[in-house]
Amino acid sequence: MSVAVDATALRSFVVDLLTSNNADHEQASVFATALVWSDLMGRSTHGVWRLASYMDRYLKGLINCPCQPQVEQTGSSTLTIDGDAGFGHFLGHKGMQHAIGLAADSGVGVVTVRNSNHFGCAGYFASMAAEAGMFGIATSNSIAKLAAPGGTTPIYGTNPIAFGSPVENAPPIILDMATAAASGTSVIRAAEKGLTLPEGILVDRDGKPVTDPALAKDAAMLPFGGAKGGGIAMIVEILSAVLSGAALSTDVRSMFNDFSGSGKNGHCFIAIDIKRLIPLEIYYQQMALLLRRIKDSAGASGTPPRLPGEQRWSVMQQQSAHGVDLESQVYESLVSLARDAKIDAPAPL
Amino acid sequence: MSVAVDATALRSFVVDLLTSNNADHEQASVFATALVWSDLMGRSTHGVWRLASYMDRYLKGLINCPCQPQVEQTGSSTLTIDGDAGFGHFLGHKGMQHAIGLAADSGVGVVTVRNSNHFGCAGYFASMAAEAGMFGIATSNSIAKLAAPGGTTPIYGTNPIAFGSPVENAPPIILDMATAAASGTSVIRAAEKGLTLPEGILVDRDGKPVTDPALAKDAAMLPFGGAKGGGIAMIVEILSAVLSGAALSTDVRSMFNDFSGSGKNGHCFIAIDIKRLIPLEIYYQQMALLLRRIKDSAGASGTPPRLPGEQRWSVMQQQSAHGVDLESQVYESLVSLARDAKIDAPAPL
Numbered sequence: 302m303s304v305a306v307d308a309t310a311l312r313s314f315v316v317d318l319l320t321s322n323n324a325d326h327e328q329a330s331v332f333a334t335a336l337v338w339s340d341l342m343g344r345s346t347h348g349v350w351r352l353a354s355y356m357d358r359y360l361k362g363l364i365n366c367p368c369q370p371q372v373e374q375t376g377s378s379t380l381t382i383d384g385d386a387g388f389g390h391f392l393g394h395k396g397m398q399h400a401i402g403l404a405a406d407s408g409v410g411v412v413t414v415r416n417s418n419h420f421g422c423a424g425y426f427a428s429m430a431a432e433a434g435m436f437g438i439a440t441s442n443s444i445a446k447l448a449a450p451g452g453t454t455p456i457y458g459t460n461p462i463a464f465g466s467p468v469e470n471a472p473p474i475i476l477d478m479a480t481a482a483a484s485g486t487s488v489i490r491a492a493e494k495g496l497t498l499p500e501g502i503l504v505d506r507d508g509k510p511v512t513d514p515a516l517a518k519d520a521a522m523l524p525f526g527g528a529k530g531g532g533i534a535m536i537v538e539i540l541s542a543v544l545s546g547a548a549l550s551t552d553v554r555s556m557f558n559d560f561s562g563s564g565k566n567g568h569c570f571i572a573i574d575i576k577r578l579i580p581l582e583i584y585y586q587q588m589a590l591l592l593r594r595i596k597d598s599a600g601a602s603g604t605p606p607r608l609p610g611e612q613r614w615s616v617m618q619q620q621s622a623h624g625v626d627l628e629s630q631v632y633e634s635l636v637s638l639a640r641d642a643k644i645d646a647p648a649p650l
Numbered sequence: 651m652s653v654a655v656d657a658t659a660l661r662s663f664v665v666d667l668l669t670s671n672n673a674d675h676e677q678a679s680v681f682a683t684a685l686v687w688s689d690l691m692g693r694s695t696h697g698v699w700r701l702a703s704y705m706d707r708y709l710k711g712l713i714n715c716p717c718q719p720q721v722e723q724t725g726s727s728t729l730t731i732d733g734d735a736g737f738g739h740f741l742g743h744k745g746m747q748h749a750i751g752l753a754a755d756s757g758v759g760v761v762t763v764r765n766s767n768h769f770g771c772a773g774y775f776a777s778m779a780a781e782a783g784m785f786g787i788a789t790s791n792s793i794a795k796l797a798a799p800g801g802t803t804p805i806y807g808t809n810p811i812a813f814g815s816p817v818e819n820a821p822p823i824i825l826d827m828a829t830a831a832a833s834g835t836s837v838i839r840a841a842e843k844g845l846t847l848p849e850g851i852l853v854d855r856d857g858k859p860v861t862d863p864a865l866a867k868d869a870a871m872l873p874f875g876g877a878k879g880g881g882i883a884m885i886v887e888i889l890s891a892v893l894s895g896a897a898l899s900t901d902v903r904s905m906f907n908d909f910s911g912s913g914k915n916g917h918c919f920i921a922i923d924i925k926r927l928i929p930l931e932i933y934y935q936q937m938a939l940l941l942r943r944i945k946d947s948a949g950a951s952g953t954p955p956r957l958p959g960e961q962r963w964s965v966m967q968q969q970s971a972h973g974v975d976l977e978s979q980v981y982e983s984l985v986s987l988a989r990d991a992k993i994d995a996p997a998p999l
Contacts, residue, residue, distance in 0.1 A: 376757025378727040379926040408725025409758045413927050436893065451955035452947035464885045466892075474888075476881040506949055526875025532825040532958045533882070535944075536813045539823075543815075543936040544785065544927045550943050577728040578762050578893045587892040594899050595884075598801035600855055606800035609881045 304632040305624035310647040312337045314635065315352065321642045322360065325367035328391045332366070335390035339422045340625045343616035346486050347422045350631045353638060354556055355388070363563050364388055364418050370395060378407040381545070382414045386563035389420030393439065393568055397426040400572040401433045408577040411569070413545035418564040419443065419556045424477030424610070427465030430572045431473030434581065437465040438571040442541040444564075445551040447481055448521035450531035453508045455521045456550050459485070460537035464609075467575070468592065469585040472617075475610030480534035482525045488514045501527075540569035624650040653981040654973035659996040661686045663984065664701065670991045671709065674716035677740045681715070684739035688771045689974045692965035695835050696771045699980045702987060703905055704737070712912050713737055713767050719744060727756040730894070731763045735912035738769030742788065742917055746775040749921040750782045757926040760918070762894035767913040768792065768905045773826030773959070776814030779921045780822030783930065786814040787920040791890040793913075794900040796830055797870035799880035802857045804870045805899050808834070809886035813958075816924070817941065818934040821966075824959035829883035831874045837863045850876075889918040973999040 315333035320326050332355075340348030358364045368387025372395075374380045380399050384392040396412040403410025420426075423439040430437020443458030463477040483502045491498055492514035503511035503520040511520040524531040542549045547567020554564045575584050596605040620626065627635075632649070639646035664682035669675050681704075689697030707713045717736025721744075723729045729748050733741040745761040752759025769775075772788040779786020792807030812826040832851045840847055841863035852860035852869040860869040873880040891898045896916020903913045924933050945954040969975065976984075981998070988995035 375926040376923070377755075379757030379923070381927055406726075407756050407758075408728030409756075409760045411758045411922055411927070436888070449944045449947055449955045451953065452944065453949045453952060454947045456943055456947050464881075464888075466885075466888050474884075476885060478878045478881060480878075508948070508952055525878050528958075529827045529829075529874050529879065532813075532827060535823075535940075535958065536815075536825060538940060539785070539813075539815050539937070543933060543940060544922075544924060546928050546932055546936065549936055549940055573760055573893075574725070574728070575893060577724040578730055578760070579895050583895055584892060587895065587898055588888070591884075591887060591892060591898055594805050595798045595801065598798055598803045598805050599857070600802045603802060603857055604800065606798045609877075609884065 302629040303626045304629055305626050305650040306632070306647040307650060308337055308341055308621055308625050311340070311349065311625055314639070314644070314647045315349065317644050318352075318356065318638055318642050319359065319366060321644055322356070324359065328366050328368065328388060331394045332388040332390045335394060335421050335425045337625070338425050340627070341617045341620050342422070342424070342613040343620070344422050344613070345628070345631070346484070349627065349635060351556070353634050356638060358418070358556060358560075361560060363560060366391075368392070372399070378403050378409045378411060380410070380412045382412060384414050384417035386416055386418065389418040389441070389564070389566060389568070392417045393420040393426050393570070394429070396568055396570040397429045397437065397439060397572065400437070400570040401430060401435060404435055404572040404574040408574050410572045414568040414570070415545040415547040416563070417547070417566045417568060419566060420568055422477060423461040423463035424465070424475045426570060427463035427477065428473060428475055431465035431467045431475070433572070434467055434575060436573040436575055439463045439568065440537045440540045441566055441568045442538050442547065442549070442553055443566060444553045444555045446485070446522045447524050447534055448504055449535070450524065450528045453504055453506050453521060457524070457534040457538050458553060459522070460534045460541070462533065462537050466588070468588055472610065472614040474608060475613065477610065480524050480530055480537060482523045482530070485522070488517050488522075492517065542567040544569060651978040652975045653978055654975050654999040655981070655996040656999060657686055657690055657970055657974050660689070660698065660974055663988070663993070663996045664698065666993050667701075667705065667987055667991050668708070668715060670993055671705070673708065677715050677717065677737060680743045681737040681739045684743060684770050684774045686974070687774050689976070690966045690969050691771070691773070691962040692969070693771050693962070694977070694980070695833070698976065698984060700905075702983050705987060707767070707905060710909060712909060715740075717741070721748070727752050727758045727760060729759070729761045731761060733763050733766035735765055735767065738767040738790070738913070738915060738917070741766045742769040742775050742919070743778070745917055745919040746778045746786065746788060746921065749786070749919040750779060750784060753784055753921040753923040757923050759921045763917040763919070764894040764896035765912070766896070766915045766917060768915060769917055771826060772810040772812035773814070773824045775919060776812035776826065777822060777824055780814035780816045780824070782921070783816055783924060785922040785924055788812045788917065789886045789889045790915055790917045791887050791896065791898070791902055792915060793902050793904045795834070795871045796873050796883055797853055798884070799873065799877045802853055802855050802870060806873070806883040806887055807902060808871070809883045809890070811882065811886050815937070817937055821959065821963040823957060824962065826959065829873050829879055829886060831872045831879070834871070837866050841866065891916040893918060
């Protein structure tokens with residue numbers, strides 16, 4: 302069962318909910334845009350499904366809105382932000398905006414953010430760079446869930462990394478991936494359905510594979526792609542936390558279970574101004590050639606391979622026109638939040 | 651059977667071999683250092699095993715030494731190089747040197763190289779950045795061998811990407827990986843031994859898994875880690891070739907089989923000056939904490955997880971002290987090259 306709501310109405314609701322609880326209007330608006338973007342793209346686990354938890358943390362003073370970020374430019378292409386425990390989405394947006402600005406001036410911008418919170422979908426920030434005609438990278442660390450390859454206890458978060466690169470007359474390529482072998486949600490759903498997991502998703506404290514998803518609580522998740530994927534998870538931790546001075550590895554707080562303080566997540570944003578490296582028309586030609594080669598690589602009988610982000614953008618287009626599909630329980634949680642705040646919930650379409 | 655030779659003597663031999671054939675001394679020296687570095691690190695498939703092929707291409711005029719690279723700085727943190735078909739190792743070294751120089755000035759350096767050739771181990775260039783106290787990234791495209799996820803014909807090279815980050819009083823973290831699920835060498839060795847490959851390494855033209863390594867010639871290799879690893883292979887192609895204007899995808903020439911022109915490979919080098927983002931002493935503390943957490947994550951009974959590059963550096967140390975182990979056939983190929991050039995082969999230890 303699901304309920305469709307208009308995306309603009311949904312976004313306004315998120316802003317109203319926060320501002321009716323004395324949040325800063327501008328920061329709440331940026332948060333709402335990024336949050337609803339995830340729903341629009343079909344990434345519902347990073348959308349308003351999390352709103353009740355974000356609100357709870359905001360009302361408990363664990364997320365500041367307004368936050369007072371301290372921004373320090375340290376070179377013509379580097380800048381650091383202490384996020385003052387603001388919304389990760391707002392700080393991520395600010396971080397990528399600065400990276401794009403630095404790149405417009407110098408060719409490249411690298412921005413690290415510390416003292417932040419869960420920032421939602423990394424792809425949102427990568428797409429900001431792509432929309433500005435730049436190649437973008439966005440990373441974040443997160444609460445430790447993944448064992449290092451050869452380890453048995455959680456060291457890394459599911460540590461997302463996203464890349465964005467523009468395409469002429471089409472949505473950008475957005476590769477937005479967690480570095481886990483499977484999402485936490487897919488493990489929970491497998492447990493609900495009584496399914497068995499393949500090896501390589503979970504590992505127990507003795508280093509043995511766990512294939513019963515019901516045992517996930519006592520297991521660590523594994524990175525995708527063995528030692529290579531585990532290496533990428535480590536690089537995301539280095540970019541997001543070692544280089545930013547954010548909480549590291551097991552020091553990041555869960556947004557759902559740990560109310561002893563703010564998340565302390567760290568992020569890294571990189572923007573590269575493409576036209577400094579190659580004339581834009583040649584870039585677009587090269588990119589179009591690459592995409593054509595990929596699409597033509599299935600052979601005569603096969604379905605053309607999907608490009609990173611391709612399916613998400615089609616969901617975005619569909620839901621922008623016809624409304625965002627929310628699971629009934631998620632919609633009910635919005636109704637409950639609306640009631641508490643004495644505002645209207647977004648109307649079902 | 652193997653033959654040990656002194657690393658310094660091996661490097662001198664490579665320089666002598668090239669210069670006795672009228673190559674430029676400086677460029678040959680850089681090539682030799684990077685080539686022998688691969689042997690020292692135990693990456694023998696990227697070491698002097700390839701020397702006869704490089705020499706052949708040089709003597710046929712497909713690799714220029716000296717090359718006359720055209721360097722254009724296009725921003726305070728961006729620079730492009732047209733490599734004039736020089737040795738990829740020399741152009742990679744020059745590219746990362748410029749990236750480090752830009753980063754020293756502006757905080758970050760991004761350098762793309764087009765019109766290059768096979769550059770050896772990406773890790774060599776990442777380690778240059780780490781040795782300069784910087785976080786480094788090096789990528790290259792290469793002759794197309796990998797199908798895109800969902801595709802059946804080769805689109806991407808094994809497209810290596812390497813990251814380097816310094817560690818206090820210890821060798822840097824070097825994550826140096828091809829984006830293929832398995833190396834070409836491991837497939838050849840499996841065929842020699844009559845072994846069966848797991849699914850996920852090779853795919854045939856109908857999209858079916860190939861598990862008989864003897865059928866590799868008519869199959870495409872697959873990226874590591876499914877769609878995520880395939881996405882990384884694509885990002886390496888974008889960084890190395892789309893952003894540089896190098897030959898793309900199936901247009902890159904094989905160094906072993908295609909003598910119709912130079913390789914036309916492209917590369918990308920990124921250096922980030924760590925101290926612009928965080929005081930170096932805090933960086934080293936954060937990194938040490940992360941490494942300790944990883945090492946402690948095996949539980950009481952297990953072997954501590956290996957860090958990216960850890961085993962390679964111990965091979966490097968051992969072989970620097972006691973000589974580089976070369977397979978007998980590889981040593982014989984050097985003796986043969988020496989004979990042709992009327993110079994001495996490196997003496998066995």
